[in-house]
Amino acid sequence: MxxxxxxxxxxxxxxxxxxxxxxxxxxxxxxxxxxxxxxxxxxxxxxxxxxxxxxxxxxxxxxxxxxxxxxxxxxxxxxxxxxxxxxxxxxxxxxxxxxxxxxxxxxxxxxxxxxxWQATEPATRRHGVRVITVPESRWARRDIKTTNLLPNFLAKQQAAAAGAYEALFVEADGTVNEGASANVAAVLEGVIVTPPQSPRILPGVSRDIVVELARRAGLRVEERTLTLDELLRAEEVLLTGTTTEVQGVTQIDDAAVGTGAVGPVTWQLYEAYRAAAAELLEPA
Ligand SMILES: Cc1ncc(COP(=O)(O)O)c(C=O)c1O
Missing domain, CATH: 3.30.470.10 (Aminotransferase class 4, branched-chain amino acid transferase, N-terminal domain)
Structure with a gap:
């Protein structure tokens, strides 16, 4: 090996x-x-x-x-x-x-x-992570997965320096787009809200899978613009990505998310994603 x-x-x-x-x-x-x-x-x-x-x-x-x-x-x-x-x-x-x-x-x-490859250790999954917010500074076609990743790398570096796991790009008008290397979703009054596919975000493979799994489990999902105000009063916030899988966020900048613990919807989605992973394996 x-x-x-x-x-x-x-x-x-x-x-x-x-x-x-x-x-x-x-x-x-x-x-x-x-x-x-x-x-x-x-x-x-x-x-x-x-x-x-x-x-x-x-x-x-x-x-x-x-x-x-x-x-x-x-x-x-x-x-x-x-x-x-x-x-x-x-x-x-x-x-x-x-x-x-x-x-x-x-x-x-x-x-x-x-x-x-080794997935994130279970303790991080259970305890959740902190994210910081940074001004959106990328080009206008973030739906294309180019290697033009300097703003993403700088945001990630800023997050690491602040002891955080990820940085979320937020537009000047408060619209939350996504993380430096993950998509984001929030649970608001029981509804999973995630930004819609558009040139503002990468169409995440894991995001799509999680949305499909959530709907299959009977959870309500809205793909619509998400604001930082909403994120700060959400019951739960989570990240999705190939390497991130489904990761609960328990702190945004200095504010706790919800109860400050990884919430039940996030955990349900994480477990559904792990369970679905076997079905999603295809011959190379
Ligand atoms: C900017 C950005 N958004 C979202 C994602 C998540 O995409 P996927 O679930 O396809 O890995 C990534 C993955 O690297 C990313 O770089």
């Missing part, structure tokens, strides 16, 4: 993988990516992640052969031998001497890495 990589079909231990210094992902963040989990040789919600990857590629006009990318993912996973793995897939527009306009007909660069 080892951390493994594939660059354009060349497989190697992760630390031996290399890419051109002319790569446009490196020079311009001209690239898109996906992060997904695998159990053995099966991918968690693989079809949804590849559908989103295709959407991101189309939005940027990068023409990659998705069946080939998927085959490289499967082979990297197989060669790594990791039992539970975190898979990173990045597709860049390609390599060319640095200038803003790319030459026509560039071949995309495809990077796949596979690393051993």
């Amino acid at each position: 080892a951390d493994w990589a594939c660059v354009n079909g060349r497989f190697s231990p992760l630390e031996q993988a290399t890419i051109s210094i002319n790569d446009r992902g490196l020079l311009f963040a001209d690239s898109v990516y996906e992060v997904l989990l695998a159990e053995g040789t099966r991918l968690l919600a693989g079809a949804r992640h590849f559908a989103r990857l295709q959407r991101s590629l189309s939005a940027l006009g990068i023409a990659a052969e998705l069946p080939q990318v998927r085959a490289w993912v499967a082979e990297t996973l197989r060669q790594s031998g990791c039992a539970t793995a975190l898979i990173y897939v990045q597709v860049t527009r390609g390599s060319a001497p640095r200038q803003h306009l790319p030459p026509p007909g560039l071949a995309p660069n495809v990077i796949v890495t596979v690393r051993a």
Whole structure:
């Protein structure tokens, strides 16, 4: 079992993988990516992640052969031998001497890495986490999963410096969008409220799964604009994401959320998500 990589079909231990210094992902963040989990040789919600990857590629006009990318993912996973793995897939527009306009007909660069993965420890799940709020500072197309993540990284760093788990991006008018690497939802008078899909947020795979599971369990879900005022008076607040899974938030900046403990709806959704994970595994 080892951390493994594939660059354009060349497989190697992760630390031996290399890419051109002319790569446009490196020079311009001209690239898109996906992060997904695998159990053995099966991918968690693989079809949804590849559908989103295709959407991101189309939005940027990068023409990659998705069946080939998927085959490289499967082979990297197989060669790594990791039992539970975190898979990173990045597709860049390609390599060319640095200038803003790319030459026509560039071949995309495809990077796949596979690393051993361990989910968040149960104590964090039970105790909940603190988040901070930061002003929204990203570009207007957050629905495209690009590697243009500098604001996300800076927000995450600010959260870590404040001893918090995540940062939530909030617009000047109080609209809450999402976290630096997770979507957000609140429970307001028993109704689960999460921001609607729009260019303001990433269409999270886990968000969609949790919304579907909640509805299947008979819980009411509203996909609508969520404000910081609402978040601060919510009974429960939770984050969703591939690596975050379903994580209760018990403090926002210096204010406790609800009773200050992870609430029952969050816990129900976490357990439903864990239970559904087995059904969501698909052959790589
Ligand atoms: C900005 C942002 N929002 C939401 C998510 C959650 O998306 P998913 O559930 O597909 O992992 C992520 C995941 O990395 C993210 O980076």
